[in-house]
Amino acid sequence: MTLLAVTGPEVGSLDAMVPLELSDDLREFARASSIEELTKLAREVVLDPSYPTVRAWTRGGRGAVGCFPVYTPQELVHAVGLLPVSLHGGGESVEISHADAALGSFLCSISKSTLELALTARLAPFRAFVFPYICDVSRNLEGIFSRLLPGAVTHMLHLPQNFQSPATVPFLTAEYRRLLAKLEKAGGDPYRPERLAASIELFNQQRARIAELTRTKRNEPGKLTLTESYLIRRLGALLPREVHIQLLDRVRTELGERPNRAKDSIRVLLIGPFCEQPTLDLIDLVEQVGCYIVDDELLQLHRWYDRIEPGDDPLSSLAAAYVESPVDIGVRAAPSRKGEAILRRVEAAQAQGVIFLTAKFCEPALEDVVLYRKALDRQGIPYLHLEFEERSTSYEQTRLQLETFVESILFD
Amino acid sequence: MESAVAAEPKFLASAREQQRRMVEEYYEGLAHAGGPKKPVAYMLVGGNLTEIVRSFGYEVVFPEIVALNCAIKHVSLPNILHAESQGYGLDVCSYVKNDLGLQELGGETPFGRIPPPDLLVCSFSGCYVYVKWWEALAEKYGCPLFMLDVPYMRDDRPQAEDLQYLVSQLNEFIALLEKTTGRSFDLAELRRVLAQSRRAEEGWVDYLDSGRRRPSPIEAYFEAVFYMFPINVLRGTEAAATFYASVNAEVLERIETGRFPVPEEKFRLVVEGVPPYPSYRTFWDFFRKWGAVSVAATYPKVGGLFDRGFLHDPARPLESIAEYSLGAYVNQAWPLRRKLIEEYVRDFSADAVLIHGIKSCRSFTAGQGDLRDWLIHDLGIPTLYLESDHEDPRYFAPAQVKNRMDAFFESLAPRRRTPPVSMGTA
Numbered sequence: 001m002t003l004l005a006v007t008g009p010e011v012g013s014l015d016a017m018v019p020l021e022l023s024d025d026l027r028e029f030a031r032a033s034s035i036e037e038l039t040k041l042a043r044e045v046v047l048d049p050s051y052p053t054v055r056a057w058t059r060g061g062r063g064a065v066g067c068f069p070v071y072t073p074q075e076l077v078h079a080v081g082l083l084p085v086s087l088h089g090g091g092e093s094v095e096i097s098h099a100d101a102a103l104g105s106f107l108c109s110i111s112k113s114t115l116e117l118a119l120t121a122r123l124a125p126f127r128a129f130v131f132p133y134i135c136d137v138s139r140n141l142e143g144i145f146s147r148l149l150p151g152a153v154t155h156m157l158h159l160p161q162n163f164q165s166p167a168t169v170p171f172l173t174a175e176y177r178r179l180l181a182k183l184e185k186a187g188g189d190p191y192r193p194e195r196l197a198a199s200i201e202l203f204n205q206q207r208a209r210i211a212e213l214t215r216t217k218r219n220e221p222g223k224l225t226l227t228e229s230y231l232i233r234r235l236g237a238l239l240p241r242e243v244h245i246q247l248l249d250r251v252r253t254e255l256g257e258r259p260n261r262a263k264d265s266i267r268v269l270l271i272g273p274f275c276e277q278p279t280l281d282l283i284d285l286v287e288q289v290g291c292y293i294v295d296d297e298l299l300q301l302h303r304w305y306d307r308i309e310p311g312d313d314p315l316s317s318l319a320a321a322y323v324e325s326p327v328d329i330g331v332r333a334a335p336s337r338k339g340e341a342i343l344r345r346v347e348a349a350q351a352q353g354v355i356f357l358t359a360k361f362c363e364p365a366l367e368d369v370v371l372y373r374k375a376l377d378r379q380g381i382p383y384l385h386l387e388f389e390e391r392s393t394s395y396e397q398t399r400l401q402l403e404t405f406v407e408s409i410l411f412d
Numbered sequence: 413m414e415s416a417v418a419a420e421p422k423f424l425a426s427a428r429e430q431q432r433r434m435v436e437e438y439y440e441g442l443a444h445a446g447g448p449k450k451p452v453a454y455m456l457v458g459g460n461l462t463e464i465v466r467s468f469g470y471e472v473v474f475p476e477i478v479a480l481n482c483a484i485k486h487v488s489l490p491n492i493l494h495a496e497s498q499g500y501g502l503d504v505c506s507y508v509k510n511d512l513g514l515q516e517l518g519g520e521t522p523f524g525r526i527p528p529p530d531l532l533v534c535s536f537s538g539c540y541v542y543v544k545w546w547e548a549l550a551e552k553y554g555c556p557l558f559m560l561d562v563p564y565m566r567d568d569r570p571q572a573e574d575l576q577y578l579v580s581q582l583n584e585f586i587a588l589l590e591k592t593t594g595r596s597f598d599l600a601e602l603r604r605v606l607a608q609s610r611r612a613e614e615g616w617v618d619y620l621d622s623g624r625r626r627p628s629p630i631e632a633y634f635e636a637v638f639y640m641f642p643i644n645v646l647r648g649t650e651a652a653a654t655f656y657a658s659v660n661a662e663v664l665e666r667i668e669t670g671r672f673p674v675p676e677e678k679f680r681l682v683v684e685g686v687p688p689y690p691s692y693r694t695f696w697d698f699f700r701k702w703g704a705v706s707v708a709a710t711y712p713k714v715g716g717l718f719d720r721g722f723l724h725d726p727a728r729p730l731e732s733i734a735e736y737s738l739g740a741y742v743n744q745a746w747p748l749r750r751k752l753i754e755e756y757v758r759d760f761s762a763d764a765v766l767i768h769g770i771k772s773c774r775s776f777t778a779g780q781g782d783l784r785d786w787l788i789h790d791l792g793i794p795t796l797y798l799e800s801d802h803e804d805p806r807y808f809a810p811a812q813v814k815n816r817m818d819a820f821f822e823s824l825a826p827r828r829r830t831p832p833v834s835m836g837t838a
Binding site for chain 2: 147
């Protein structure tokens with residue numbers, strides 16, 4: 001027996017909200033005439049656990065692949081004609097009714113809500129799921145999916161942790177071939193290097209635009225809020241890349257005309273939420289209390305590397321880009337000492353303090369925080385550590401902590 | 413029916429004594445290690461490279477084993493609390509907290525002083541926390557860290573690309589050791605050591621296999637844990653190679669004399685999960701009072717699935733070390749873990765499965781609820797799931813565990829899969 005005895009959402013719960021319906025060509029995103037309109041639409045998409053963009057895309061028979069955080073080479077999925085989509089759990093919208101029994105008590109919300117979405121058929125539009133080895137929970141989740149969703153293709157992607165060995169890139173290239181075999185089983189086209197090269201070029205364009213957005217947030221933080229920046233980036237792995245790139249171009253133009261509404265806010269680095277995502281209310285709150293988040297670890301996918309040259313062997317180039325990436329977050333064996341790394345990042349962002357926003361039970365983030373804190377203590381750099389869960393609803397205590405943190409810096 | 417008073421647990425008398433001496437001598441040796449004369453390498457149990465490291469003159473510390481020794485001797489909590497005072501939260505692996513707390517407190521234990529590392533060898537085999545733990549140690553001590561990245565086992569057999577990757581890394585590791593020690597790699601010596609490892613492994617497999625007999629002459633979980641020490645820590649030494657011959661001689665004696673781990677074997681169990689070390693004896697008592705014996709268990713395979721053919725081979729030294737490192741139990745994908753447990757139930761004629769989930773160990777535990785569901789509903793195997801911690805005594809609730817086990821065994825009697833066996837038969 002499997003747990004696939006699907007039950008519908010309970011009446012009266014957030015789960016019961018009417019799913020957002022989008023056109024097959026996702027023209028709603030082209031019609032959004034301003035950042036405000038776009039983020040309003042993005043908010044609806046993000047809060048809808050039935051993946052409206054994926055339902056729209058797959059309506060005509062096209063396939064989509066769900067990629068658990070933090071990193072999947074989504075260029076590869078695109079290159080075989082499937083839509084790569086980042087899975088970021090159920091957020092605040094999903095009640096956990098079935099997943100607890102399969103997973104146990106002491107695990108992060110994102111693992112449970114992702115399984116819950118699967119067990120309640122809300123991941124039905126996906127043909128395949130990729131779980132990268134970023135932690136033991138993500139890794140094990142693949143084994144659970146493979147049993148409970150026998151009709152879907154699942155793959156556990158072993159992301160290497162040895163970044164010194166010359167054998168790592170060839171290994172990861174072979175690992176990507178294993179993934180390609182699975183994608184083909186999920187209805188993907190046979191692998192062709194020239195198509196991957198084209199996909200890499202497309203993703204290069206998207207990353208360049210997202211990098212520009214994050215630079216704007218860093219250099220002129222009053223131009224857009226963290227919530228706006230976040231929602232725009234979040235769409236980047238929910239929409240076809242071609243649609244997102246057009247959208248980013250419009251955002252760039254509008255931002256060029258927007259004033260940098262400078263406030264008396266402190267510049268802060270936001271560390272920790274690289275996998276499970278805080279609620280939108282919490283993301284809002286962090287800046288409402290008087291912070292400018294000038295660098296963050298939200299949605300790492302778009303910043304593993306800058307530009308990739310596809311070269312003669314694009315598969316190997318893609319693998320090399322991952323291995324050589326400078327990204328230093330909790331789910332990647334440190335290329336440098338953690339303490340030094342956090343101090344460099346504080347300096348680069350010209351941050352006045354650090355907020356650690358870690359998901360409850362997220363061991364990679366929790367263990368790094370201790371090392372980061374020691375380094376910050378040595379340099380007298382203020383920080384605040386907050387834990388969150390997907391279904392948090394009350395933030396009174398969090399607001400108080402954040403306000404105290406901001407005031408302690410402002411009036412120091 | 414449960415017996416009123418649990419009798420003392422039975423060990424293989426001389427093997428247990430021999431094991432005790434080996435442990436004492438090992439920690440005694442560690443207390444004098446460190447520095448250029450006898451450098452110290454820290455290593456993890458899963459997929460460890462003890463043969464290579466020892467061949468370069470290193471003394472090896474296994475912080476996981478130090479942690480479990482602390483827990484079983486009821487001294488883990490102060491270390492854990494100290495780590496928590498440093499910022500390690502309640503949800504962090506308590507092996508990690510025991511070790512990092514102990515390191516900060518100076519490394520003194522009731523069984524000897526644990527020296528600081530000169531080299532950190534992270535065999536990333538089946539547990540992501542290994543990476544974080546070793547990063548923290550590297551940050552503290554500033555010594556070199558070698559990362560052996562062991563691909564996750566998703567197929568029945570090791571894949572060529574995985575082995576190639578591992579062998580390349582092993583060659584790089586050897587080059588690092590040559591550089592740090594100034595010694596040359598001695599392939600002949602490694603072959604000799606691997607031959608000793610193989611003898612130990614074959615003896616260990618014989619010991620584990622004897623759980624197939626009815627009644628079982630071994631306790632494959634609680635008792636086997638003690639005999640894991642040589643296979644994981646001293647593998648490659650003559651002492652470990654001969655140890656299992658003594659163990660198996662005593663197992664044979666048990667069979668011949670009819671002295672089995674429980675006076676009357678009523679239930680045969682397969683046990684999945686790490687033991688609750690701080691309450692080890694109490695937990696064992698809850699089995700024994702019901703005449704329950706574990707005939708096979710997954711935990712003794714954390715160092716390697718020797719019983720599934722992951723054996724070292726002196727004729728293929730690096731290749732077989734690579735294969736071995738893939739074979740740590742928690743480096744197996746869930747479909748492989750499920751298959752193994754199903755085979756244990758079948759091959760060892762078990763009546764039920766007991767799963768012990770660990771609060772702070774996601775590697776072992778994430779998915780054990782699904783395992784229970786599969787065992788009960790797909791295979792029809794009675795299964796009990798319990799949860800506590802392997803290291804932190806605050807999470808073991810004896811009354812609750814006992815109540816659940818009592819209820820389980822009471823209900824199991826009419827559902828047992830195998831007929832009761834009269835004692836003295838084999």
